[in-house]
Amino acid sequence: MSKNIQESLDSCLFFTVKKLDRALNKLADESFQKVGMTPTYAFILLILAEEDGKLQKDIAQILYIAPSTLTRLVEKLIYKGYVTTLAEGRTRQVYLTVKGRNLLPDIQEAWNDLHIRYKALLGDDYADNLASIINLNAEKLR
Template identity: 45%
Template sequence: MLDNYFKGCLYFSANRLSRLITKMAEEEFSPTGLSPTYAFILMAVYEKEGISQKELAEIVHLHQSTITRLIEKLVGKGFLTNQTSGRTSLFFSTDKGKQLQDIIETCWGNLHKRYAEILGQEKGDALTLELYETSDLLEDHLKS
């Protein structure tokens, strides 16, 4: 009976999935020496050099205060640098940060392969899209 409550609860199921996929992601990204979140931030900056903190927060769907803390660590470790333009900080990859891009992309690909082997390629891709679209709907509703 209790199991049915949990199976029917989006909150419980989403958190369970989050814990499982986070464990997999941390294992796959371990060769970088970074958490998956740090790696995704580096990828975003690498793809869009000169990105603002606000735009970066929107892309990775994190609060600005969280992005501030994460970026400060990446700057401190020498992976990113920032330039101030008026009141806006713009972020750029350093050579040290750029050297990680190939391994980050490999880790991301390995993560995708790993869950696709378990779920199947189509189901994994469909679930990913469904979760992203559902998150967008919930986020839009919470903003209004």
């Protein structure tokens, strides 16, 4: 017996991951709204808080995005005054500005809020296990 389209979609890993992605994006956008930026921009600033002057290509690898995508994101952060860059040959290092550093407590609060919200819906252990399973399988599919 063949499945109907809804059953086919719901049993497709690609479709179900995208469905989860959209649901998490909605929660993340709500949590990060008070910061005035999307989570991806905020994650760039958090990465720089840990290691200021990080190479742009390394930030792209950490975030699993294309270097050209990161370039556009960094350019917007420069425009808003949150980061500066220093080019040496073909490499670019990214640095937090004072304005960017001052935003870090609000970003951390938004990130904590996101964790609280999805763990309230999924449960702490389940959310942690799901993140581990997704990370493990993402590496297998790379």
